[in-house]
Amino acid sequence: MKNNTGVLTGRLMKHILRSPDTIITVALTPIAMMLMFVYVFGGAVRMSMGTDVNYINYQLPGILLMAIASGIAYTAYRLFLDMQKGLFSRFNSMPIGRSSVLWSHVLTSLVSNMLSVVIIFFVALIMGFRSSAGILNWLAASGILVLYTLALTWIAVIPGLTAKSMEGASAFSYPLIFLPFLSSAFVPTETMPTVVRVFAENQPVTSMVESIRSLLNSEPVGNDIWVALAWCIGIMAVAYIFAMRAYKRKAA
Amino acid sequence: MEKAIEVKGLRKSFKDIEVLKGVDFEVKRGEIFALLGSNGAGKTTAVNILSTLLKSDGGTASICGFDVSRQSGKVRENISLTGQFAAVDEILTGRENILLIAKLRSVPKPDQVADDLLKRFGLTDAANKRAGAYSGGMKRRLDIAMSLVGTPSVIFLDEPTTGLDPQGRLEVWKTVKELAGSGVTILLTTQYLDEAEQLADKIAILNEGKIIANGTLEELKKLFPPAKKEYIEKQPTLEEIFLAIIGKGGQSK
Numbered sequence: 001m002k003n004n005t006g007v008l009t010g011r012l013m014k015h016i017l018r019s020p021d022t023i024i025t026v027a028l029t030p031i032a033m034m035l036m037f038v039y040v041f042g043g044a045v046r047m048s049m050g051t052d053v054n055y056i057n058y059q060l061p062g063i064l065l066m067a068i069a070s071g072i073a074y075t076a077y078r079l080f081l082d083m084q085k086g087l088f089s090r091f092n093s094m095p096i097g098r099s100s101v102l103w104s105h106v107l108t109s110l111v112s113n114m115l116s117v118v119i120i121f122f123v124a125l126i127m128g129f130r131s132s133a134g135i136l137n138w139l140a141a142s143g144i145l146v147l148y149t150l151a152l153t154w155i156a157v158i159p160g161l162t163a164k165s166m167e168g169a170s171a172f173s174y175p176l177i178f179l180p181f182l183s184s185a186f187v188p189t190e191t192m193p194t195v196v197r198v199f200a201e202n203q204p205v206t207s208m209v210e211s212i213r214s215l216l217n218s219e220p221v222g223n224d225i226w227v228a229l230a231w232c233i234g235i236m237a238v239a240y241i242f243a244m245r246a247y248k249r250k251a252a
Numbered sequence: 253m254e255k256a257i258e259v260k261g262l263r264k265s266f267k268d269i270e271v272l273k274g275v276d277f278e279v280k281r282g283e284i285f286a287l288l289g290s291n292g293a294g295k296t297t298a299v300n301i302l303s304t305l306l307k308s309d310g311g312t313a314s315i316c317g318f319d320v321s322r323q324s325g326k327v328r329e330n331i332s333l334t335g336q337f338a339a340v341d342e343i344l345t346g347r348e349n350i351l352l353i354a355k356l357r358s359v360p361k362p363d364q365v366a367d368d369l370l371k372r373f374g375l376t377d378a379a380n381k382r383a384g385a386y387s388g389g390m391k392r393r394l395d396i397a398m399s400l401v402g403t404p405s406v407i408f409l410d411e412p413t414t415g416l417d418p419q420g421r422l423e424v425w426k427t428v429k430e431l432a433g434s435g436v437t438i439l440l441t442t443q444y445l446d447e448a449e450q451l452a453d454k455i456a457i458l459n460e461g462k463i464i465a466n467g468t469l470e471e472l473k474k475l476f477p478p479a480k481k482e483y484i485e486k487q488p489t490l491e492e493i494f495l496a497i498i499g500k501g502g503q504s505k
Contacts, residue, residue, distance in 0.1 A: 007355045015343045086339030090398075093303040093333040095325060096356050 003097040008104030009111075012078065016112050022074050023112055027119040030067040034059065034120070037186055038127060045187055056129045061212035062185020063124075065205055066177055067116050068149050072156040073173035075109035079160030080169035083250070102157065102247055109153040110146065117145060137215040140225070144208055144215075147232035152176060154239035161246045185209045204231035256281045256406050256437035257302065261311035264297050271297045273461035274311065279439060279454070281405075284432050286452035287441040293458045295441035296336060299410045302439070303333040315406055332399035336410045338391040339398075342384030346375050346394050349383055350401060357402040369397040373427065389420025396427055400436075407431070409440040413447060425450055 016022055034056075037045075042055045049055075082088045082101070091101045121129075133141070155172070163169035180186070182199060183206040189197050200206060207227035214221045257279035264272040271294045279285040289295050300306040302313055304324040312319065318326040340349050347366050354362035370379045373393045378386060383394055392412060399407055412428070413421040428451050431438060442448055448455045449469060456466040465472060488496075 004356050007352070011341065011344065011352055014348070018343055085342070086335040086337045087341060089300075089303075089305055089335050090333060090339040091356070093305055093328060093331065094353075094356055095328040 003100050005097070005100040005103045005107065008091070008100055009107045012104055012108035013111065015078065016108065023115050023119070026067055026071040026074065026113070027116040027123075029070060030063045030116075030120055031123050033066065034063045034124065034127070037063075041186075048191075049188065054128070054130065056124055056127050057131070057217060058213065059186050060120075060124050060129055060216075061209040062180040062183065062205070064117055064120060064145060064212070065148060065185070065208060066180050067120055068113050068145065068152060069173055069176035069179065071113040071116050072109060072149070072152045072176075073170040074112070075105060075153055076156040076160035076163070076169045076172070077166065078108070079105050079157060080163050080166065083161065088250070099247075102243075105157065105160070106150070106153050109156070110149055113149045113153075114146070131216045132218045133216050134218070137218060140221075141212045141215040144212055144225070144228055144232070147229070147236070148208060151232045151236040151239060154236055154243050157243040158239065158246055161243070161250050179203065179205045180209065183209055204228070204235065207231060254280055255317075256283070257285070257313075257315055257439060259298075259302070259311070259313045262298065262301065262308055262313055263310035264294075264301060264306070264308050271461055272301075272308075275458070275461070275463055277456050277463055277466060279437055281437055282433075282435050283453045284428070284438045284440065284451055286448035286455045287439065287458050288443070288445065288448045288455055289441070289458035290443055294461050295443075295458055296410055298458070299333070299408050299439070299441060303331055303408050304328055305333075330404055331406045331408065332402075332404040334395050334399045334407065334409045334412060336414065338388075338395040340383045340386075340391055340394050342382065344383060345380050346370060346383055346386070346390075347379040349394060350398055353398045353401040359402050365401060369400060372430075373397045387420065388416045389423040392416060392420060392424050393427055396424070396431075400431075404436070406437045406439065409438060411441055411443065413442070413444065421447075 037059050038056050042059075046053055046055050049058075082105075088101060092098065131138075155176075159169050159172050182196065183189075183203060184200060185205065189200045189206075192200055207224045208231070211221050211225040211228045213219075214224065255278050257277075259275055259277050262272050262275040263270070275294070275298060277285075277287075287295050287298065297306065301308045302315065302320060304320055304327050307321060314320060315327045316330045318330065320327050340346075341352065344352065347370060350366040350369055351362050354365050359365050366379075367376075370376045373396070375390065375394060375397065378390060383391060386394065396407075396409070396412070399409075409428070413424050416424065425447070428438065428440070432451075432453075440447075440451065452469075454466070454468055455472060456463050457472075458464075465475065
């Protein structure tokens with residue numbers, strides 16, 4: 001039995017290239033959000049934060065995390081379709097590595113989400129995003145985005161394998177898309193009521209937003225990056241275990 | 253090594269429901285064997301166990317001498333599954349679908365294989381169209397063509413004509429008939445009596461998880477009392493009434 005992850009990933013990449021709307025749709029909503037935050041709310045927010053803050057830089061990490069959360073809905077959707085159409089069974093009854101089907105979906109998710117992220121970066125650049133960060137900071141920031149994508153992808157695998165309907169396969173992503181709003185992604189947490197503030201300061205997205213923001217602004221990152229890493233790896237490990245359990249049940 | 257498929261005392265339950273209650277049958281090499289039964293009789297469950305997608309609870313099953321649970325890798329090298337719904341990738345073209353399977357099976361000269369199969373299944377003209385745009389019958393033919401890549405010795409066809417229009421059904425029948433005699437062993441499941449009658453060398457009837465009859469069509473016919481002539485008063489059908497009223501009697505299409 002040979003590993004055919006490459007061949008199967010090639011198949012899914014064709015899907016994405018032939019319906020580029022997947023990537024565009026995923027990038028479009030966050031871009032619209034970004035326009036709204038920067039050009040509608042941005043002025044007012046900056047009044048309270050000090051005019052020396054580049055608000056485009058400030059809100060970009062949250063926008064990127066939102067894009068990833070909406071991107072993985074498509075991962076679940078593609079996996080669900082493979083289950084539904086019988087392709088999953090077809091591949092699993094062939095002499096190929098058993099996990100290669102699943103890994104091809106995971107890799108495709110990573111590639112397509114990174115494409116969306118790059119598109120959003122370019123739009124932000126046009127809008128005035130500027131970074132003085134060195135290559136190491138950029139690598140670290142990309143690393144967090146990759147890990148966050150992988151963590152959410154493994155979450156997406158679970159409904160992709162077990163959902164009964166198309167809506168069920170992607171509904172899980174809505175709370176994840178919403179999560180950056182309840183964090184320090186768009187406004188500082190100081191003005192929030194205590195309950196919201198406690199949640200916002202301790203949920204996973206905040207540590208990621210803070211570390212990406214500091215990395216790209218060449219500011220000291222502090223502990224945030226370790227907290228962010230711990231969240232990413234923790235979520236990934238738990239989701240992976242449940243995803244694999246669901247997979248073994250479906251693929252004998 | 254005469255037997256392509258050997259099933260003994262096969263059992264499977266889902267939660268409290270016993271789907272297979274000790275199924276036995278054998279299929280010789282090169283034979284077309286139909287597993288006939290109504291919805292929920294356990295046909296798909298049996299096919300899924302034989303194609304290594306599902307573990308049985310008891311009994312044994314082997315394909316070309318390889319045990320389906322202990323030597324599943326060897327079994328997968330020898331089989332091809334055409335499931336209940338045409339498992340084609342609708343975003344890829346017909347040709348790409350066949351090439352995909354050829355690459356996964358590491359078949360030499362994949363392009364040649366694809367051209368040959370597309371021709372054989374009358375899909376050459378549609379080869380570069382997306383499979384999503386195919387008719388039901390064409391999808392099924394592509395599905396079966398994909399199953400033939402790498403010349404597997406045993407092919408499972410799970411309800412190959414369910415959901416097809418009469419035209420598509422005839423296309424699939426023609427395809428299966430052409431496969432017969434090529435040496436490949438086919439296990440097909442169906443709920444249509446005429447399909448089993450048309451295609452199969454041997455027929456087994458699966459009912460409530462057990463094989464209740466097994467043999468050639470001739471042998472099965474002998475189980476029934478000899479034909480008896482009866483005279484029945486023939487009532488006009490709604491179709492005949494309808495056609496008579498609108499004045500197109502006898503010219504029904």
